[in-house]
Amino acid sequence: MSISPRQLEERKMRQERILAGALSVFKSKGLDGATMDEIANTSGFGKATIYYYFKSKEDVFSAILVDGWKNIWESLEPVISEDSSPRTTFVSVLIKIAENAQNRPGLFEFLFDVPKAIKLDNQPWKEYQNRLYAIIQGLLDDGIKQNEFPQINPKLMFKALGGLFMGLVFMGDKKDPVTDKDIESLLNELIRDPKLNN
């Protein structure tokens, strides 16, 4: 007999506890500023115990991001494989991401914002990130071709909508979360569908 299912589960819970503590430390201090001692204290373990569960500080950092992106991606897949017009799918994707972000606000801000400044050899989460960006860019490309969006350089459109979307999602206070309708109406207000002329 080696390891019972319960043991495995407990182990995973401890890992998650560590990651939660680490997230809060990373968010306030950054990757370099965070110390393993502080992560250990915050998550309620001794320093050496952290190393029992993770190989290195960077490993902890990585795990947070990979975990987070994996979740996003799983919730996104059904929406993407839906077979609708680019603009419709686009809106659904944004709404789905916003939902995710609402569930774990601290995490998602981190996911999208923080890792820009980071210099690591392995950035396994980048793969998810790039895949998502590629999808969105593709939807914009197609949407513009099909005249569902204004005729603008798609890459620019991407940047603009990126800023807009981040603003929308991370601005929504906890009390006043962003609704599906918010996203849809904002997008329709700001980025007109040329085929409708209201």
Add this chain to the structure above:
Amino acid sequence: MSISPRQLEERKMRQERILAGALSVFKSKGLDGATMDEIANTSGFGKATIYYYFKSKEDVFSAILVDGWKNIWESLEPVISEDSSPRTTFVSVLIKIAENAQNRPGLFEFLFDVPKAIKLDNQPWKEYQNRLYAIIQGLLDDGIKQNEFPQINPKLMFKALGGLFMGLVFMGDKKDPVTDKDIESLLNELIRDPKLNN
């Protein structure tokens, strides 16, 4: 006799040389990743010499940002005090910033992008940054009130335009710089002036 004007000027040039070297190091390694040794080598001085001109690594970092923002601000002031409609002034401000960015691309990307992740006690450049953001936000507020922009939450508009603008400016390759017309036409295409109905 203490210090001749030429001496002062040379001193300033040496400081600038250091800042230029430091910028390139900070850009590739970040504030924490950069070492004084590397900054010294890159800028062609001995390490101790850097300390002759600057109090600390953070001081070097700060100086880069304060310098940069001071320049932006000086070039911006005349445009802002111009007395035109919010939308017009808004466009002029963006154009002026884009011009600045074109002159020293490396610097401006740093100015707008990097310091988000930084944790320093004194962030004197923040004052400039906030002043600029306040101006822009004010222009948007007024523009929306005067119905020169779509009726959208001004803070959201700010975020969206922020993303758009960054994309525009920092995307423009050196070969194919962004022109005034680019900015103006893009803005007019994407963000309609409700008073014109084309």
Add this chain to the structure above:
DNA sequence: TTACTTTTCGACTCATCATTCGAAAATATA
């Protein structure tokens, strides 16, 4: 209870810098 595995941890090691020192070179001044 006893033997075995998993988990926990504080103290230690070791490398990496930021910063300082003190002396020398270069330059200015008389």
Add this chain to the structure above:
DNA sequence: TATATTTTCGAATGATGAGTCGAAAAGTAA
């Protein structure tokens, strides 16, 4: 030229913090 000031720098200093060690506690199984 002789003296004073400014500039330069490599070598020490000291702090910090990532990662390791070895032992003990806690849990499991018989």
